[in-house]
Amino acid sequence: MIAIDPGTTHSGLVIYSRNGTVTTSLVLENKDVFAEIRAHSNLPVAIEMVASYGMAVGREVFETCVWIWRFMQAAGAERVRLVYRKDVKLHLCGSPRAKDANVRQAIIDLYGGKAVAVGNKKQPGPLYHVKSHAWSALAVAITATQTEG
Template sequence: MLTMQQRNDPWGHVLAIEMIASYGMPVGREVFETVRWIGRFQQAWHSPEAVKFVYRQDVKLHLCKTPRAKDGNVRQALLDMFPRTGGGKTPQIGTKAQPGPLFGVSSHAWAALGVAVTAAHQMREGV
């Protein structure tokens, strides 16, 4: 991953990373390990100063219009943004036979998609 990020990008992609925010609560080893990797990914990016950091609070506010949103609310807001093209209970996701535009997105990928969508919208709006 780090080696791939060091290559020049002729398409001008932007690296968006969910940044850690402290709210005064004690944190464990995993948080420090995450912060360490955030720094490594930024440093490895071909343009380190151009990395876009997005806080979870910003994702909730942008997609759900409230800082109290939960992961399920973020997921639903993302589903609502995409057309209902596939089959099954959630056509945006679809089925293997009729995949929708969000087919394969699951678990932590919803949070990553929320970060990507928020970063893209903020850049379009000049934020």
């Protein structure tokens, strides 16, 4: 599965297998994410979808929505599952009020704790290369995979 945390100009992307292996973890310019989706046309795609929940939104949110649509277009609608951040927080942390740090920690705990999951330069763990927005993309991948159906 390709999972994406979309942004206005750059997005987090992971390629995630059903057994929990992260084979790719990147933060790329959106045009390059578009190309990655096309290059992996055999994989399903999960994209974090924005929601305002009654809050005012601005230019950045609308620009992100345009990129979500473009990513969906690159994949083809039948390959795409939209995943809301609230659902990610509920699934991984049990609370819609969880913060990004809580979500990241829940993922690390899922993989056996920081020493095992992330490791260090000398002994990197399976999540060693996950950085920045790729953590959110990984959260989308885990949620989409574990809540299919």
